[in-house]
Amino acid sequence: MPTLRNGEMIRIANSGTQARIINYIAEGGQGEVYRVEYNGKEYALKWYSKIPMTDAFYQNLAHNVRMGKPNDNFLWAVALTEKIKGKFGYIMPLRPQNYKEYGEFLLGDVRFKSWDLLFKAALNLAESFRILHSRGYSYQDLNEGSFFIDPDTGNVLICDNDNVAPYGVNLGVKGMPKYMAPEVVLDKSRPNTHTDRFSLAVILFRLFYIDHPLEGQYTIRFPLTDQMGAKLFGESPIFVYDPKNDMNRPDPEAHPNVISRWNMFPPDLKAAFTKAFTDGLKDIDSRITELQWIEVLVRARGMLVKIDGREQFVNAYNPESVPKECRLLRTEENIIALAPDSVLYQCQTDKFSEDYCTVAGLVRASQRDKNVYGLGNLTNNTWTLMIPNKEPVAVQPKGFVPLIPGIIIDFGNIKAKVF
Secondary structure (H helix, E strand, O other), X not given: OOOOOOOOEEEEOOOOOEEEEXXXXXXXXXXXXXXXXXXXXXXXXXXXXXXXXXXXXXXXXXXXXXXOOOOOOEOOOOEEEOOEOOEEEEEEOOOOOOOEEHHHHHHOOOOOOOHHHHHHHHHHHHHHHHHHHHOOEEOOOOOOOOEEEOOOOOOEEEOOXXXXXXXXXXXXOOOOOOOOOHHHHOOOOOOOHHHHHHHHHHHHHHHHHOOOOOOOOOHHHOOOOHHHHHHHHHHOOOOOOOOOOOOOOOOOOOXXXXXXXXXXXXXXXXXXXXXXOOHHHHOHHHOOOHHHHHHHHHHHHOOEEEEOOEEEEOOOOOHHHOOOOOEEEEOOOOEEEEOOOOEEEHHHHOOXXXXXXXXXXXEEEOOOOOOOEEEEEOOOOOEEEEOOOOOOEEEOOOOEEEOOOOOEEEOOOOEEEEO
């Protein structure tokens, strides 16, 4: 039964303002969520009505309100209420209806419209936690209930940010089973940035492969008691595709998704997850950082093409296996597969850019000859086309570069060769 009444006014701490309860929305483990009117707009109010929260928790929330959201992907606390008989809550933006729960993707109830959108969601998650960690904070309880995704855009919203705290500070939370780092499972460490990175790796793995990276033929043999959970996910976890230990391979009936998808995605992605769940299980310095995830995801996305209207991944490291409809673009750091309608992003044409969203180049087939492709310059910079035994040619914004094997494109601070 809701503890707050429709129309009730709740005072906001240190502001002299109030929020008006509009209606009850839902109930959770710690309390209730309401729709409220605050400063002329509608928000959500999370009200801690079940579990007594400490003064340290209250002060940390107040600090987070003052700090402000790391970026727009966080459903961040915008105001904290005064305490009413020891109870309080915080106000945050409402979740738009087009954002779906992460668990709906795992169940197959919601799907991305394209693989490209899946990569965008993964990149948005990695970037959001990169920013959070760069501020000196950790999330501490990253799990499948921590965020929502728009399947039509790849945009994400990270919720339940009330446990976010400065590095070294923990307010009592451990995390959710199967998402906690092994050292947290074994009570050898409190949640921190390093444990966040383990949890993020689990979240990303399940985003791509659906099944859990540590659940296979070995783990499903045992009932998941607290003692057995500590052993399987703390003392001796085994990655389902550990190259040195095949004891816990996926079960065809219990884990069909990871079996069907493991070899579908590019090798960069497989290598990163293998490191994260072998060396990274016990060695925190071997965990993949957020920036490393962004680099891996950009490289892997660079091998996604659309041929005859159908998305597919190509292994650009093996040119002999690349479809004849593709061209390859090799830079000092990356190799990118291109087909008609493929795009290059800003970070792929500018070594100093971290922009993985802005399109810098677009591939089009010639109207006269569909086997001839051109790369359109969608930047504000002039590119330079270098053809063997010929003078360099300037390619102005909105100009096109013919994707002919052997030519070199100088984007400004990155050079790429077509083959």
